[in-house]
Amino acid sequence: MRKKTDLIEGIIDDIRRIFQALTEQSRRVGYETNLTGPQLWVVKLLKETSPMKVSDLARRMYLHPATMVGLLDRLEVKGLLKRTRSEDDRRVVYINLTEQGRELEVNSPEVVQNLLAKGLEGLAGQELSVISESLGQIVHLLGVQDVPPQLIMTAKIKVPKTKELL
Amino acid sequence: MRKKTDLIEGIIDDIRRIFQALTEQSRRVGYETNLTGPQLWVVKLLKETSPMKVSDLARRMYLHPATMVGLLDRLEVKGLLKRTRSEDDRRVVYINLTEQGRELEVNSPEVVQNLLAKGLEGLAGQELSVISESLGQIVHLLGVQDVPPQLIMTAKIKVPKTKELL
């Protein structure tokens, strides 16, 4: 049997790897869609539910409304979404994807969640239970049982293009 | 027994929670040290090994040298580190922590790794094996077995200070 310290080291390495996969994915976005992480996140959210108010989006992404406006500006310039002022309450602005936005969403890289979900479906229920248990313990150790799970997406991570860094 | 789809959902939620705990930690940094994530990362690296060349630091953090210079500038202004041009090779600049920098490092929040390590030490070897197995499977699913584990730290994440967002 492996030594306890080795096991712990391995576990932490694996968590780092998972973390990296998540951020890695967000880098790939840049290459494949010319959007940054947060930008694609907006598009993905709008695909799920739309229209959405500016404030809804800000809340969902845990961002300041001012930051949201900037994000929306850039996406609007790219022609991926459309602002529409509400008739009922003229303070409200609804955000919708344009046809171009929907198109981009479809062709954008799989979000990590889906990748995982598909992989997990291939496992037996028994195995899933074990994995579930294990993760539960880690979550417990980190003391985040009660944290509402958010969408996975890092703020901004770019890939270094210069060879020297690879 | 729980349904397979429920298990999968739970697993993904847990991964999100872990991810969040990691980024959450990097947010806390801001409050407790007045440094950003990358800035503390530099300090932590220098605590581990110093002096380090600018290029070493850039490589370790997967950043462009120019980005590194900016980071170092800000930390130097804060009086946390000192640049010293090498005598041997006058192109090289060595970075050292100042006394103030070492002091800050000691009082800075535990890096997640340590938090986890301590928690895991409390578990039985048997349990650790199970957890190790489980994570291995996830890593495998994500196809990142061969990725070298990096230090955990996100690029830049700030905490929203306005109540409306909490």
Added chain:
DNA sequence: ATAAATAATTTGGTATACAAACTATTTATA
């Protein structure tokens, strides 16, 4: 002696992020 490579920096640009102030609009209240 000169060309090529290397280390760090400067310059110029973009995106994310927040706070504070501002505009327009709606709701509450006196």
Added chain:
DNA sequence: TATAAATAGTTTGTATACCAAATTATTTAT
């Protein structure tokens, strides 16, 4: 009903992180 308070979105100003390309100084290779 007039006015105060709240709300939604925006603008403005500032900071950080990030990169690419050009620059300077220095070292190594030819």
